[in-house]
Amino acid sequence: MSAEIEELLKRYQNYPNVVGIIVLDPFAIPIKTTMDYTLTVHYAALISTLTFKAAKMVTNLDSSNELVNLRMRTLNHEVIVVPSESYIIIVIQKPGT
Amino acid sequence: MSAEIEELLKRYQNYPNVVGIIVLDPFAIPIKTTMDYTLTVHYAALISTLTFKAAKMVTNLDSSNELVNLRMRTLNHEVIVVPSESYIIIVIQKPGT
Numbered sequence: 001m002s003a004e005i006e007e008l009l010k011r012y013q014n015y016p017n018v019v020g021i022i023v024l025d026p027f028a029i030p031i032k033t034t035m036d037y038t039l040t041v042h043y044a045a046l047i048s049t050l051t052f053k054a055a056k057m058v059t060n061l062d063s064s065n066e067l068v069n070l071r072m073r074t075l076n077h078e079v080i081v082v083p084s085e086s087y088i089i090i091v092i093q094k095p096g097t
Numbered sequence: 098m099s100a101e102i103e104e105l106l107k108r109y110q111n112y113p114n115v116v117g118i119i120v121l122d123p124f125a126i127p128i129k130t131t132m133d134y135t136l137t138v139h140y141a142a143l144i145s146t147l148t149f150k151a152a153k154m155v156t157n158l159d160s161s162n163e164l165v166n167l168r169m170r171t172l173n174h175e176v177i178v179v180p181s182e183s184y185i186i187i188v189i190q191k192p193g194t
Contacts, residue, residue, distance in 0.1 A: 071168040
């Protein structure tokens, strides 16, 4: 896994309210996680599906446009999804940051 | 439409970078828009589908949890979606706010 991703993970892990980080490969397979494996696989499946749909929706509305990131604020957490060609990074943090 | 929503619209409309606001009823039918109708219907269909999926995903991961809002950052815009029992509010703004 590229040094760039390792560097990104280290940076996110030091944020005070981060409760979990997951890195998926382009096929939504978890390749790095700070959470237990069952929850990781559950997040990976649901969030990758939603992210692919969001990315398709964005280009559907405007073919010159592209999804940069997705943030879901829930009662308990904030989930930030950063898709790229080679990885999907998912950061779960306590709200209020 | 409730005074609460009218109030919310007025407030959002005054934000400097807001380029469009759409209010949908619980069935994703546009009931208020500041954008042209074709684009409004297009946004309404795609975003409501994505929002319903995101809301289901959140409760799927944790039944005590709930989607509060969804933010999609794209190359050209930021789309903020605020779902509630009676309305779905979609705000489209230029990034950088």
